[in-house]
Amino acid sequence: MIVYIARRLLAALPTLWAVLTLVFVLVRIVPGDPAIAILGDRATPAAVAALQAKLGLDRPIWAQYVDFMAQSAQGDFGTSMVTNRPILADVSAVIPHTIDLTIAAMLIGIIVGVPAGVWAALHRNRWIDVLARLVSLVGLSFPVFVSGIFLLLAFALHWRIFPVIGNANLSDPGDRLLKLVLPAATLGLVMAAYITRVTRSAMLGVLGEDYMRTARAKGVPWRRVVWRHGLRNAGMPVVTVVGLYVGILIGNSVLTEIVFNRPGLGKIIVGALNQRDYTMLQGLMVIYCFLIVVVNLITDLTYGFIDPRVKQA
């Protein structure tokens, strides 16, 4: 297992390098001068030039690249061009919020989506199936900034169960949970809708397989056949989707963070983009990339758990 993990991590290194280079190029080809963004419209050209020099933006591009790669390799992302705060400190302060939201949304997605998908497949083309498909379609069609506002109107303003401002105190588990419920439900239900559809489709694929019939013929109870033989074999596409979606979830959390006033990586990245805060953007992209690599690794390991043939290969 350790060799397997090590091999996967090594394989991720070229990906990380490629992404770092891409990030470095991307943030610089986006038009918009950080010095103007920072100094505002009353700044003189001399002030803009002075700030560009201070930020190192007047240096040759290759020198900036070498510095960036060297710092990234050491895990040093420097300080924000705008606030002068260390990037890692800013990211560390908000990453627990992003992780909370991602995991909670993923759990809601799996807990709701997998049984709903199995249920729909078992009742193919009956009203339960139609209902599940319809509900999942609605879930996928609603943007989070609409469903989020609806949830706030209902649960924060009307019933006053949850607050509108969701910046939780991390050292208070009750507060953390209270402020997680609505955003996690918003994102989780979209994920559940997605998983329902994939699970339904995967289950329909395996329900007619010979081994299912054989298990039935051997007298294995139907429930066990479905959950143990059926779902396990249908699990591969579901795990793939969950893995892919977790990556999307981290990226998509920005709208949820803004609507629910939660701190998080997505919110920082939007601020950095508006301000053309190159160093912050670079640091965030590297962290995002690292998270995606980790999620992919976990997905690969899960494949091995579901289907031992993957590990042997």
Next chain:
Amino acid sequence: MLGANEGDTMMKLRHALLSAVFAATLAPGAMAAPKTDLIVGMAAQDVGKLDPHLAVSTIDRTVVAWLFNGLVRFKPGSMSPADIEPDLAESWDASPDKKVWTFKLRHGVQFHGGYGEMTAEDVVYSLTKAGDAKRSASSGDFASFETIAALDPYTVRITLKQTVPSLLGIITNYGGGFIVSKKAVETLGDKFAAAPVGTGPFAFAANTPNQSLELVANKAYFRGVPKLEKISYRFLPSNASRDLAFQNGELDLEFGNQDQTWVDRMKKQRGAVVDVFEPGEEAILHLNQAQKPLDDLRVRQAIAHAINRPEILKFQGADVSRTPGSVIPIGNLGYIDAGLPQYDVAKAKALLAEAGYKDGLTLKVVHTQLPNMLAQMQVVQAQLKRAGITLDLQVVEHATFHQMIRQDLSAIVFYSAARFPVADVYLSQFYHSRSTVKTPTAVANFSHCSAADSEIDAARTEPDSARQIALWQTAQKKIVAQMCAVPLIETLQAWVHTDSLVYGYDLKGSLSLGPLITEQTHFK
């Protein structure tokens, strides 16, 4: 089961408890004490720079005004140059030619965080820093300063190379006028912008990135101990959810939207007081005379006649906006109704035909995707279309827009701004040829206007204020005659606060673009 005695005892205990709770509820001392912590919702992801000389966004400007003082200040609630009053300076005098100014400082003013007493050395350091392009975004305002000297610990002398229209305006509680602690800036270095040290009624306490900035009362404030103990400045970028948080009682004060729908909606909320105040940000179309066909005066006049200002006002809302009368905002010292061209589509078409564009023309225009500015520009686009002028809008992200318009890439630049309310500032930055974009001294002259250079320059050094104002008024008329720019609308600042919050002054205007929170601000 309880015995009779036990039952009596329990009953008595219950009565005693109920009585105690009831008495405690009614006792005067137990009446809910007024809140002392203010929670403010700001449309922001985070603060940027809290070094007052680098604070340029509304988010930063609003809060630095609570942390710092200037030598002089606008009376709270006003932004009229006539209302400038002493702040860190107790008194001042000027030489007859207004080139030498001497300021006497207050004694005993303390910087936050134990950085000691504010003295002339801090003032010299602050104003020198504010004039240094490497350390200030307002350095242009200090170009006429020759020397700033400390005569003794409580006396500062400013000597100018030439007179300026409003020296007090430069050193007020705005932009480069804020006084910082020399010791704090030198000790903290770049960290000063994240953890500023001033003399204001509130002091920096903590900043949780992307969440909030926390301030505490400066108990040693020279005007007295602030009535509020804490301010939590929350970063809530979503307009909809910020409004919901206010509605839910989670905010006491909120940055609003400059549109009528928002004002009407908030006014209907129980306990909400909507503040609409100066400065009016004047939205203007700057017509780029360096590009064809806008080098033709008739085409520029045609555009001016195609603009229907009352219609734009109706779109934006009468409570938060007003129709401009000149190329500088109403209320600026030196403002005059400059006789803007009236809406007349037939005349616009005739002028176009005369200029050789009988079948109309198309202009390529770079514009921002910021929703309010984009919506206003779409109204303009529809109005110009009626006269046969097609705007080919290239909508880009806001930072990109700022870069592109400074590279002279747009035929028309829609720009909305508020400045220090003296005509010279707006005229110099937007209409003097020295400020033309893509020149070494560029500021924001997007139209390549040079119609009133001599009047603007003459007014700067004119010692007689009546003649100075006359020069500024002539300049405005000349700029309008040359149609360098077409004013559209002036939009005022809009905030909302709970009716239990008392500012402690009458809010008519605020150059920091947000309500000033002073030592007098409190809850009822």
